[in-house]
Amino acid sequence: MTSLFEEVPTSVDADVPTTRVELKLNGETRAAQIEPRLLLAHLIRNGFQLTGTHTGCDTTNCGACTVLFDGQPVKSCTMFAVQANGHEVTTVEGMATASELHPVQEGFKDEHGLQCGFCTPGMMLSAKALLDENPNPTEDEVRWALSGNLCRCTGYQNIVKAVLWAAEKMRQDGSAGDEA
Amino acid sequence: MALDEIKIGGLGASRRRVEDNRFIRGKGNYVDDVVLPGMLHMEILRSPLAHARIKSIDTSAAYAIPGVRMVMTGEMMAARNLAWMPTLSYDTQAVLATDKVRFQGQEVAAVIADDPYIAKDGCEAIIVDYEPLDPIVNPEQAVAADAPLIRDDKVNQNDNVVFDWEVGDREGTDRAFAEADVVSKIKLHYPRSHPSPIESCGSIADFDRSTSKLTVYMTSQAPHIVRAAVAMVAELPEHMIRIIAPDLGGGFGNKVPVYPGYVISILASILLERPVKWIEDKTGNLISTGFGRDVYLDGELALRNDGKILGVRMNTVSDHGAFFADAQPSKFKIGLLHSAFACYDIPTAYLTNRGVYTNKSPGGVAYRCSFRVTEAMFFQERMVQAAADELGMDQAEFRRVNLVKDDDFPKRTPFGFLTDSGQYEKCLQLGLDAIGYDDFLKQKEEAKKKGRLLGIGISTMTEPLGAGNSREYDILGIKMFDSAELRVHMTGKAILRTGAKTQGQGHETTWAQIVAHELGIPAEDIVVEEGDTDTAPFGMGTYASRSTPVAGAAVSMVSRKIRAKARKIAAHLLEVSDEDIEWELGRFYVRGAHDRGVTIQECAMAAYSNVPDGLEPGLENNAYYDPPNLTWPFACYIATVEVDPQTGVWDVLRLVAVDDCGVRINPMIVEGQIMGGLTEAYAMANMQFITFDEDGNCVGSNYMDYLLPTAWETPGFELHEVVTPCPHHPIGAKGIGECATVGGPAAFVNAVMDAVKDTGVRNIDMPLLPDRVYEALQTGQDVSGAPPVRNR
Structure with missing residues (x-):
């Protein structure tokens, strides 16, 4: 879609209102004109075409759609996009810089914390939120923090190891607790 | 010099996964993307x-x-x-x-x-x-005389029976039972479950x-x-x-x-x-979409007083839902259910199966399972524990008496499969040592004095993975072989395609390791592609743990074809005859003159620039692999649990897994597969099932009702390995992706049943929900999980 051209339905239902939403997405201010019923996950995926945020269950259970909302993990499949107006949203695409992976991403690869990869973005964002608040979590604290994210492949053991690996690396790098 | 195989990412390297590079960046490409x-x-x-x-x-x-x-x-x-x-x-x-x-x-x-x-x-x-x-959700009710006909669309279908099937030796088994000192009986239901990939x-x-x-x-x-x-x-x-x-985003048969x-x-x-x-x-x-399991067993073992199993009788009923849509080889109506008891030395066995239609969704897929082997091994290991209890024999000793011995291979199973390799007793002993079996039995007795209920459960099994061979295994008549195509480019880099389809197993990583092992091309120089029928060679896909046994074997075979051609090129480049060429990883050299050699990469360049007369240019080939037999990995899983008598809640204290899947291509990935499988096993034992109310409403239609374990509930696992190479696979590998899902549930259930044994309860149907365990403890009666019978 560009400003030069946008096809519109031939039989416009005049009663469908749209609204403007503006948010900071992975550090960049973005805006869109949307139907109020659009879910945040779909704004991110279909609107802004950041498809790393997955939708798994549509009912806030599986956590594949987890994004950080003002730094807190939320399930974007059961939030309206309009609720993000004026807020900061971080998706998996916002975790790495051009040259460097986030330690959580490195940890997931190094400890074989993923198999099919579908739950991984949400899982990593929940892990990042934990480590941003608690740089030195116990295994139980990691397991509890990830208990809103389902994985069917790994059995979680390597995911937990991956998060502890990342915590260790962040403490060594001195990046623990830094909110970039 | 020969290359260091681990350094080039060959066989045995715990190489970090190639596919992860996109997944951790959110750059996977799933259908919805x-x-x-x-x-x-x-x-x-x-x-x-x-x-x-x-x-x-x-x-x-x-x-x-x-x-x-x-x-x-x-x-x-x-x-x-x-x-x-x-x-x-x-x-x-x-x-x-x-x-x-x-x-x-x-x-x-x-x-x-x-x-x-x-x-x-x-x-x-x-x-x-x-x-x-009127809806019918109970298979017994489905075959009652007055049951409404579900499939009135079918000509000549006058009842709700899909098929009747039998296998084994009926008369021989009857004789074994007639001669038995003791007959142990148990009724079980393996509940309907759903593979439920997150995508x-x-x-x-x-x-x-x-x-x-x-x-x-x-x-x-x-x-x-x-x-x-x-x-x-x-x-x-x-x-x-x-x-x-x-x-x-996961498959698991679904x-x-x-x-x-x-x-x-x-x-x-x-x-x-x-x-x-x-x-x-x-x-x-x-x-x-495709469910898994939903089979009822009426099982009997003919026993001698010294613990020897003389015969097996299994009468089973399977609930297929409204359409018989099982995904399975065509010759076997109920998959490989008759692979039961393959690890035990038993002279005779007989199995019947009746399939019925009910008003439930169709499917009967091989949910992380090689076609109903999950039910087979669960039934087997629950029957084995019940029999040991019946004889008053230690459950480990009872298994030791009946397990097939190392020098008995090749060995026919009671239902006629041919197992070819294994070290069963070694695996069992390793597991018992790891869990501290004797110590735990003492702890259990001590705990009992304080009113605490501890239990230990064992599951030992070998299962048939990697269909075909094509003599016996086909789907809709299409033989179950698989394929690989390898193209080595002139700079020594390569692209490999197979007829399998990864869904988390890591083919992009491990297939390259097999090529590295065969050709000495570093794994990082090989890209793997699957899933596009316009480019990939024809194959039957990935399920039933068949990728490594079949497509993985094809990767070996095509690599060897490439090596054979490269050898001719090497002889040409070194100006000697083919017979004077020797191979070491990544390099051909002249026999007796080790320093005169060419690398596989130099051969690749020559294939496009300096081909000997009479040899066609290029360095590409394909292989279609039809395995001579299934592969037979063995596993021993031992769980210890504590049951809370006040609530019926049970916790896993430890889970020890000993897996023998032959040669491990990538040990890291193998262990990942085992841990994932154990988690699904724990899920089925503990919480995960799909059932129906009497009106046919599905209970478990979303993740609020269909319980999957999270990181919080899932126990930790302790893994051990034994390696008995597969005698017929080119690199000695066996299937592994499903062993733990198949063998695991019985270990958990046996442990809980061991904990409550003194109450006289012999069975609680899975999942062992707290209310079911509590009911069993209160009543001293078995607890059935069969769906309701509708009163009309």
């Missing part, structure tokens, strides 16, 4: 009732919604002879219902619209007038009228089978069909069958000449 120009969106309207006659469907209000492009009904499908489609088990399944709905969630209509929200609006605007009929099913059909080409992006574990099925069902020419399975949604999206695209995307929601996935 694919966007095509002009794409429309489809949503399916499903039946709210389990059994009802459709009197009328009114779509006019849906058509009135702006943005709705088409509404499809059974009538429209029937006009094109597509209202019904064949299943993978020679039955038929409704694509969109015409006459009746036969399970809750059955596909009734579909709306194609400009966006998925409008498509959902359209579904809500469709008015279907149903005349309710549901979906497709994007894109028919191009100008070229007649149909391209379908699809969540499929077996894209080539789908191409063949679409060619036959939709009567489209096979060369004009391209199925692309991009990244899959993504083997062809589902109505795929077929409807294809017809919609043909009719509208636009790409049509269908993404199933979670409820649709749970209530309509």
Whole structure:
């Protein structure tokens, strides 16, 4: 879609209102004109075409759609996009810089914390939120923090190891607790 | 010098996964991530009732919604002879219902619209007038004399029996039972479960009228089978069909069958000449797509007083739902259920199976399982524990008495399979040592004095993984071989394609390791592609742990063909005859002159620039591999648990796993597979099942009701290994992806049953929910998990 051209339905239902939403997405201010019923996950995926945020269950259970909302993990499949107006949203695409992976991403690869990869973005964002608040979590604290994210492949053991690996690396790098 | 195989990422390297580079960046490419120009969106309207006659469907209000492009009904499908489609088990399944709905969630209509929200609006605007009929969810009730006929669409179908099947030696088994000192009996139900990958099913059909080409992006574990099925069902020419399975968000058997949604999206695209995307929601996935298990056992073991098993009798009933849509080899009606007791030395066995129709969703897929072996091994290990208890024998000793000995191979199983390798007793002993068996038995007795209930459960099993051989294994007549194609480029880099389809198993990493092992090309120089039927060689796909046993073997074989040709080129470059050439990893050299050699990369360059006379240029080949036998990994899983007598809640104290899957290509990935499998085993023992109320409403239709374990509940696992190479596989590997799911549940259940043994309870059906365990403790009676019988 560009400003030069946008096809519109031939039989416009005049009663469908749209609204403007503006948010900071992975550090960049973005805006869109949307139907109020659009879910945040779909704004991110279909609107802004950041498809790393997955939708798994549509009912806030599986956590594949987890994004950080003002730094807190939320399930974007059961939030309206309009609720993000004026807020900061971080998706998996916002975790790495051009040259460097986030330690959580490195940890997931190094400890074989993923198999099919579908739950991984949400899982990593929940892990990042934990480590941003608690740089030195116990295994139980990691397991509890990830208990809103389902994985069917790994059995979680390597995911937990991956998060502890990342915590260790962040403490060594001195990046623990830094909110970039 | 020969290369260091681990350094080049060859066999045995715990190489970090290549595919992770995109997944950790959110750059995976799943079906729902694919966007095509002009794409429309489809949503399916499903039946709210389990059994009802459709009197009328009114779509006019849906058509009135702006943005709705088409509404499809059974009538429209029937006009094109597509209202019904064949299943993978020679039955038929409704694509969109015409006459009746036969399970809750059955596909009734579909709306194609400009966006998925409008498509959902359209579904809500469709008015279907149903005349309710009596639903049946209990298989015993399904075969009662007065049961309503579910499949009245089928000619000559006068009852709800799908088939009767038997295997084994009936008379011989009767004789064994007549001679037995003790007969141990147990009744079990392996409940219906759902594989439930986090990604549901979906497709994007894109028919191009100008070229007649149909391209379908699809969540499929077996894209080539789908191409063949679409060619036959939709009567489209096979060369004009391209199925692309991009990244899959898990499969576990759920993504083997062809589902109505795929077929409807294809017809919609043909009719509208636009790409049509269908993404199933979670409820649709749970209530309509391939389930696993749902088999009842009436089992008996003929025993001698010294613990020797003389014979096995298994009478089983399987609930297939409304359509017999099991994904399994055609010769075996109930998969490989008769692989039961393969690890034990038992002279005779007999098994019957009756399949029945009920008003439930169809499927019967191999849920992380090689075709019903999960039920087989669960039944086996529960029967074994019950028998040991019956004889008053220690459960480990009872197994030791009956396990096949190392020097007995090759050995016929009681039902006639041929096992070829293993060190069963060694695995068992390793497991017992690791868990501290004798110490735990003492702890258990101590705990008992304080009113605490501890238990230990063992599960030992070998299972048949990696179908075929093609003599015995086919699906719809297509033989179960697999394939690989390898192209080595002139700079020594390569692309490998296979007929398998990874869905988390890490093929992009491990297949390159096999090539590295065979050719000495570093794994990082090999790219692996799967899932596109226009480019990948024909193969039967990934399920039943068949990738490494079959496609993985094909990767070895094609690499060896490449090496054989490279040898000729090496001889030419070194100016000696073929016979004077020796091979070491990554390099040919002249016999007796080790320093005179050429690398595989130099041979690759010469294949395109300096080919000897009479040899065709290039360095490419393919291999189709038909394995001589299944592979037979062995596993010993031992769980210890504590049951809370106040609540019926049980906790896993430890889980020790000993797996012998032969040679491990990538130990890190193998261990990942085992831990994932153990988690699904724990899930089935503890919480995960799909059941129905008496009206046929699916209980478990979303993740609030269908419980999957999280990181919080899932116990830690302790892994151990034994390596007995497979004698017929080119690199000695066996299947592994499913062992833990197959063997694991019995370890947990046996442990809980051991903890409550003193109450006299002999069985609680899975999942061992706290209320079931509590009821058993209170009543001292077995607890059944069978679905309700409807009072009419």
